[in-house]
Amino acid sequence: MEIRKMIPSDWPDVASIYAEGMATGYATFETEVPTYEHWDRNHLTICRLVATHDLEIVGWAALSPVSGRCVYGGVAEVSVYVGSKSRGLGVGKLLLNHLILESEAAGYWTLQSGIFPDNKGSIVLHEKLGFRKIGHRERVAQLHGIWKDNVLFERRSNKVGI
Numbered sequence: 001m002e003i004r005k006m007i008p009s010d011w012p013d014v015a016s017i018y019a020e021g022m023a024t025g026y027a028t029f030e031t032e033v034p035t036y037e038h039w040d041r042n043h044l045t046i047c048r049l050v051a052t053h054d055l056e057i058v059g060w061a062a063l064s065p066v067s068g069r070c071v072y073g074g075v076a077e078v079s080v081y082v083g084s085k086s087r088g089l090g091v092g093k094l095l096l097n098h099l100i101l102e103s104e105a106a107g108y109w110t111l112q113s114g115i116f117p118d119n120k121g122s123i124v125l126h127e128k129l130g131f132r133k134i135g136h137r138e139r140v141a142q143l144h145g146i147w148k149d150n151v152l153f154e155r156r157s158n159k160v161g162i
Helices: 008-024 036-041 091-105 120-128
Strands: 002-005 049-053 056-065 075-082 110-115 132-143 146-156
Touching: 002 091, 008 036, 008 049, 008 056, 008 075, 049 091, 056 091, 075 091, 091 110, 091 120, 110 120, 120 146
Parallel strands: 075 110
Antiparallel strands: 002 049, 049 056, 056 075, 110 146, 132 146
16 A cells, blocks of 8 residues: 555545545535535645555545634644545555654644544544544534534644644
């Protein structure tokens, strides 16, 4: 397996994996895959990664800004998605670990994630890589008309911002 920088031509495969995540009902509040242009505007241009196996994209990870205020310039929101055929094989761990390293190299001191409580695999993954639960938002938003909770996790760098 290889981790490399995501490039715009990866979008069809990335979008397909994103759609698979949406179909689970516990990966995102989004209900439609955005255009690349929309996705690109809403994610940082750094720390965009794909995992490949036999030249096929099997997962992706990226960061989004949490705020436009300069005081939050070192804080980002994590997205990690793994294709349905590659779940449970360590792809997510490899992607998130690389994302942590790249984010620290870019000066980010805090990474945060909002995870649905029923997404047990994502919770375990984040905990294994040093994220800690910092809160639980009850009925924070609806997905397909159903109120959903969100568990908040963060990872504070021990290299940046100390």
